Amino acid sequence: xxxxxxxxxxxxxxxxxxxxxxxxxxxxxxxxxxxxxxxxxxxxxxxxxxxxxxxxxxxxxxxxxxxxxxxxxxxxxxxxxxxxxxxxxxxxxxxxxxxxxxxxxxxxxxxxxxxxxxxxxxxxxxxxxxxxxxxxxxxxxxxxxxxxxxxxxxxxxxxxxxxxxxxxx
Ligand code: S3P
Numbered sequence: 001x002x003x004x005x006x007x008x009x010x011x012x013x014x015x016x017x018x019x020x021x022x023x024x025x026x027x028x029x030x031x032x033x034x035x036x037x038x039x040x041x042x043x044x045x046x047x048x049x050x051x052x053x054x055x056x057x058x059x060x061x062x063x064x065x066x067x068x069x070x071x072x073x074x075x076x077x078x079x080x081x082x083x084x085x086x087x088x089x090x091x092x093x094x095x096x097x098x099x100x101x102x103x104x105x106x107x108x109x110x111x112x113x114x115x116x117x118x119x120x121x122x123x124x125x126x127x128x129x130x131x132x133x134x135x136x137x138x139x140x141x142x143x144x145x146x147x148x149x150x151x152x153x154x155x156x157x158x159x160x161x162x163x164x165x166x167x168x169x
Pocket of ligand 1: 010011015034082118120121
């Protein structure tokens with residue numbers, strides 16, 4: 001049985017990049033929850049937040065998780081807020097291993113600044129403050145998972161680290 005591998009963590013910690021690389025190495029299918037929601041709804045995440053509200057987006061995340069948790073052999077990169085719903089965590093845990101990627105607030109800001117329009121929660125006058133505030137709110141949730149610090153490491157190095165953590169090497 002190929003248990004799913006789930007990468008979570010705050011925005012800009014590299015979940016999608018790493019998830020894609022890991023899936024390729026393991027010959028698993030890669031799913032990014034934000035991209036999947038965009039594909040299914042025909043709207044960007046930013047549009048869903050603006051037109052339908054955050055609650056509608058969270059509902060779509062929840063339905064997607066219920067579906068993905070029934071499958072195997074997936075590498076799933078989650079949106080950063082998805083694990084704030086304990087029901088999602090419960091479903092994901094049943095289907096596989098969850099690893100949380102971490103980075104400092106400054107690194108997160110640097111990474112998300114490359115595509116600011118895709119992160120509606122950080123559309124603020126002081127994005128660094130907002131990042132700190134959200135990290136604070138989410139710290140105990142993220143802390144329940146195995147942690148993989150991403151600072152100063154290349155995507156390839158991190159993929160190797162992840163494979164070691166998950167005992168694939
Ligand atoms: C969010 C993270 C985003 C996306 C949405 C909300 C969050 O995904 O799901 O903008 O609440 O942290 P990434 O973590 O992939 O940026």
